[in-house]
Amino acid sequence: MTKSVERIALPAPSPSTARSLTVFRYGQAGARPKAYLHASLHADETPPMLVAHHLAALLDEAAKDGRIAGEIVLVPVANPIGLDQNVAGTHAGRYELAGGGNFNRGFPDLTDAVAARIAGELGRDEAANARAVREALAATIASVEPRGPLAHMRHALMRLAVDADIVLDLHCDAESLPHLHIATVNWPAGADLAAELGSRAQLVSIDPGGSAFEDTMSGHWRKLRERLGAAHPIPQGCFASTVELRGRADVDDGLARADAEALLRFLIRRGVVRGEPGPLPRSVGDGVPFEAVDMLRAPVAGIVAYRHVLGDQVKKGQVIADIVDPTAEDARGARTPVATRTDGFILTRRDDKLVRPGQVIAKVVGREVLPGRTGLLLED
Ligand SMILES: [Zn+2]
CATH class of the missing domain: 3.40.630.10 (Zn peptidases)
Incomplete structure (x- = not known):
C-alpha cells in the first residue's frame, strides 16, 4: 500500500x-x-x-x-x-x-x-x-x-x-x-x-x-x-x-x-x-532545563520596542526591551524597561508589538534554573 x-x-x-x-x-x-x-x-x-x-x-x-x-x-x-x-x-x-x-x-x-x-x-x-x-x-x-x-x-x-x-x-x-x-x-x-x-x-x-x-x-x-x-x-x-x-x-x-x-x-x-x-x-543548540528559560513579561501595557534581535547574547540585568506608553505626558517617563534575569540568548520575541500586562515579550535561554520557574512552565 x-x-x-x-x-x-x-x-x-x-x-x-x-x-x-x-x-x-x-x-x-x-x-x-x-x-x-x-x-x-x-x-x-x-x-x-x-x-x-x-x-x-x-x-x-x-x-x-x-x-x-x-x-x-x-x-x-x-x-x-x-x-x-x-x-x-x-x-x-x-x-x-x-x-x-x-x-x-x-x-x-x-x-x-x-x-x-x-x-x-x-x-x-x-x-x-x-x-x-x-x-x-x-x-x-x-x-x-x-x-x-x-x-x-x-x-x-x-x-x-x-x-x-x-x-x-x-x-x-x-x-x-x-x-x-x-x-x-x-x-x-x-x-x-x-x-x-x-x-x-x-x-x-x-x-x-x-x-x-x-x-x-x-x-x-x-x-x-x-x-x-x-x-x-x-x-x-x-x-x-x-x-x-x-x-x-x-x-x-x-x-x-x-x-x-x-x-x-x-x-x-x-x-x-x-x-x-x-x-x-x-x-x-544545547538541551537546557526549561526552568532556565526566562519568560520576560510586560509589566505594563504599551508598545514593546526591542533593544535586541533574536540570537543576541545578553547578560543578567540587561534591558531587553522597553514598553512605551505613547500617552505619557513627559516622554522621558514613557518607557518601562524590562530586563532579563539570566545570562543567555534571545530565543523568541512577540510579533504583535502592542502588549498587555503579563504577556510574554521574550524568552531568554539561560543555563541556570531560575527561582520561581515552577508550576506551569509553558507560556499560558
Ligand atoms: Zn503552538
Whole structure:
C-alpha cells in the first residue's frame, strides 16, 4: 500500500456546516515503528502546515519507491476548528473562541485507566509489556466518549497518535529561532531530531504542566513506568517532541522544504523510512532545563520596542526591551524597561508589538534554573 487518505468527520458546530480532519497514512497499518506527525494545533501558526505539505510530497515519493518501512500518520491540519476562527478579519488561533481554552492543553491523561487495564498482564519481557501498553492505550482512548466539537477533535488526534513510537507536534512561536520542547525521558535521545532541524535550544522538562499533546503522549509511558516499572520493565515507548519551526511570519517554500527534508532524514534515522540519511549535521543548540528559560513579561501595557534581535547574547540585568506608553505626558517617563534575569540568548520575541500586562515579550535561554520557574512552565 502506498498512501491512503482518510477524512474523519468532526461534529458540526451548527446546522449546515461540516468539519473534518484529513489524515494521510503511509505504510502498512500496524507496522513498526509508527510515526505520527501533525501540524498547527494552535491554528494561527502557519509554517507547520506548509512543512506538512512538503513532507507529504516527500513521503509520496518514498511510498512510490516502496521505502516506507514502518507506518506514518500525517495530519497536515491538526485544528480545523481553530483554522476557521476569525474575528473581524483577523485570524484568531491558540484559544478556542467557544470557551475551550488553549488548543494545546487539557489532553486527557489515560494513565489510571491503562494501569487498571494492564494489571496482571505484565511480565518480565519489556517488548511484550510495551505491546500490552500500546494495546491498552488504544483500547482506552477508543472507549472514551468525547463531548462537543473540541473534545472530539482532541480525541480524534489522540486516537491517531496514542500508540505511536514517535510523535511530533509541529508548531511555531511568535518571532523565533527554531527550537524543541522535549521531556527529560526523551533527552538526549532526541539529539538527532535537534541536529537535523538546526534547533537552537532544546527546552527540557519532566513535565511542563497543562497536559499538552506531546507531554500527554510521552508522559503515559513515564507514569506507567513509575507505577509499575519496579516489578515489570516498561520502556519509554514514545519519543515525542513539540517542534517550534521559527516564527509565524517565517512561511516560505525554501524553509519549509528544508524542514520537511530534515524530518524525512530523521524518519530514516529512526527506521520508519528506508534510505540513506547522510551524516548527521553538527548540532547548533544545547538541551537546557526549561526552568532556565526566562519568560520576560510586560509589566505594563504599551508598545514593546526591542533593544535586541533574536540570537543576541545578553547578560543578567540587561534591558531587553522597553514598553512605551505613547500617552505619557513627559516622554522621558514613557518607557518601562524590562530586563532579563539570566545570562543567555534571545530565543523568541512577540510579533504583535502592542502588549498587555503579563504577556510574554521574550524568552531568554539561560543555563541556570531560575527561582520561581515552577508550576506551569509553558507560556499560558
Ligand atoms: Zn503552538
